[in-house]
Amino acid sequence: MKRKVLVSGASIAGPALAYWLHRHGFEVTVVEKADAIRSGGYPIDIRGTALDVVRRMGVLPQLREAHVDTRKITFLHADGKPVHAMRPETLTGGVDGRDLEVRRQDLAYILYGTVRDDVEFLFSDSIATLHDHDGGVDVTFDSGTRRTFDLVVGADGIHSNTRRLAFGPEEDYHHYLGCSFAGFSMANELGLSREGLCWNTPGRNAVLYGIKDSDDVLAIMTFYQEEPPLRAFRDPRAQCDLVASVFADDQWEIPRLLAAMRTADDLFFDVGGQIHMPQWSNGRVALVGDAAYAPSFFSGQGTSIALVGAYLLAGELATRPDHTAAFAAYDEAARKFVESNQALAFSGRASLLPRTAEDLALRNQALLGPSLPSGDEGRAVNSSLRLPDYP
Numbered sequence: 150m151k152r153k154v155l156v157s158g159a160s161i162a163g164p165a166l167a168y169w170l171h172r173h174g175f176e177v178t179v180v181e182k183a184d185a186i187r188s189g190g191y192p193i194d195i196r197g198t199a200l201d202v203v204r205r206m207g208v209l210p211q212l213r214e215a216h217v218d219t220r221k222i223t224f225l226h227a228d229g230k231p232v233h234a235m236r237p238e239t240l241t242g243g244v245d246g247r248d249l250e251v252r253r254q255d256l257a258y259i260l261y262g263t264v265r266d267d268v269e270f271l272f273s274d275s276i277a278t279l280h281d282h283d284g285g286v287d288v289t290f291d292s293g294t295r296r297t298f299d300l301v302v303g304a305d306g307i308h309s310n311t312r313r314l315a316f317g318p319e320e321d322y323h324h325y326l327g328c329s330f331a332g333f334s335m336a337n338e339l340g341l342s343r344e345g346l347c348w349n350t351p352g353r354n355a356v357l358y359g360i361k362d363s364d365d366v367l368a369i370m371t372f373y374q375e376e377p378p379l380r381a382f383r384d385p386r387a388q389c390d391l392v393a394s395v396f397a398d399d400q401w402e403i404p405r406l407l408a409a410m411r412t413a414d415d416l417f418f419d420v421g422g423q424i425h426m427p428q429w430s431n432g433r434v435a436l437v438g439d440a441a442y443a444p445s446f447f448s449g450q451g452t453s454i455a456l457v458g459a460y461l462l463a464g465e466l467a468t469r470p471d472h473t474a475a476f477a478a479y480d481e482a483a484r485k486f487v488e489s490n491q492a493l494a495f496s497g498r499a500s501l502l503p504r505t506a507e508d509l510a511l512r513n514q515a516l517l518g519p520s521l522p523s524g525d526e527g528r529a530v531n532s533s534l535r536l537p538d539y540p
């Protein structure tokens with residue numbers, strides 16, 4: 150009989166895992182709390198080992214078509230004058246012409262398309278309780294439905310519900326990176342096309358991102374905060390007030406960004422953080438992607454390690470009938486790669502968000518060199534794992 154797996158979350162890790170599990174002969178159900186594949190999100194990168202995963206899934210041509218092909222990032226002084234312009238690869242350690250940069254929603258739809266006819270999707274629902282026993286995992290959904298699965302995998306993001314149910318509260322695993330950010334879209338009044346602007350003052354940055362030839366740009370404002378601003382999480386107005394107080398000066402386009410933030414209908418606010426766990430499974434429940442090892446956007450590798458993790462987890466489950474052995478093998482196969490990619494967040498943060506005036510001056514000096522430390526480090530790490538072949 151086919152082993153039944155419930156996957157929670159249908160963004161990147163969830164559908165990728167569902168694809169590989171289905172291909173290895175599992176019966177897969179995916180539950181997603183949104184009522185459809187969620188739209189939104191700025192471009193995410195697929196590079197290094199993860200390119201091999203999407204090639205093996207057969208979606209490389211579709212992804213090449215969706216590639217947004219950003220050609221230039223210009224770093225700006227506080228007054229808006231350019232420090233230096235560069236290819237994005239210099240910052241990220243990517244390879245021009247090979248790496249992919251795709252809107253998150255496009256990637257999610259493409260991955261969903263690979264399994265939508267083969268896998269059961271339950272939208273507008275979520276796992277309410279999990280009861281793990283010798284014979285399987287009894288699951289109650291928010292909708293009231295009860296079912297039993299052989300295994301459950303949480304692919305439900307950095308604030309994972311499955312992790313909370315099976316491993317305990319987020320505070321036990323979340324590592325705050327000392328900063329918060331707000332992202333939103335606004336009118337492309339500067340006429341940016343396939344390019345980004347990165348404005349910095351010590352401890353603050355504001356990025357404007359013109360994706361392809363869109364009428365909108367994505368704005369992301371990031372800033373240091375000693376303590377995570379927990380109060381702001383409950384209240385979008387408090388989020389806007391906090392960002393406005395941190396960026397309370399009249400420099401460059403900042404006043405226009407703040408005004409656009411207050412009226413944006415897609416405001417997204419979160420802290421920069423990572424998930425670190427001593428193990429990614431507990432009994433018959435495992436985690437993949439951001440739920441298990443979110444590296445933060447500073448690493449630029451969240452999507453890539455989610456794709457690689459999904460491939461490895463499904464492959465190990467397929468080759469080992471005992472799930473405990475399979476989960477241990479998944480950990481063994483992925484951990485070094487995952488942790489070295491998570492570590493990229495620190496050089497990424499130093500490049501994107503220098504904290505002091507001295508750090509900023511050093512970063513600006515480094516921009517004029519052949520590459521940035523984050524780029525050199527990233528290049529070695531993002532392809533440091535060779536995918537095993539599973540039957």
Ligand SMILES: Cc1cc2nc3c(=O)[nH]c(=O)nc-3n(C[C@H](O)[C@H](O)[C@H](O)COP(=O)(O)OP(=O)(O)OC[C@H]3O[C@@H](n4cnc5c(N)ncnc54)[C@H](O)[C@@H]3O)c2cc1C
Pocket residue numbers: 157158159160161162163180181182183187188189190191192193253274275276304305306307309310311437438439440446451452455
């Ligand atoms: C709307 C959105 C926008 C994003 N924007 C960006 C971005 O712009 N840039 C970037 O680098 N990364 C972004 N990310 C994160 C990025 O997708 C991940 O870092 C990476 O791709 C790993 O993906 P993941 O599938 O592990 O997690 P995620 O992409 O976070 O997906 C988690 C999925 O689980 C679902 N989910 C959450 N809770 C439950 C629940 N209780 N029950 C069922 N399903 C649940 C969510 O709706 C989501 O579909 C975004 C994620 C989302 C969901």
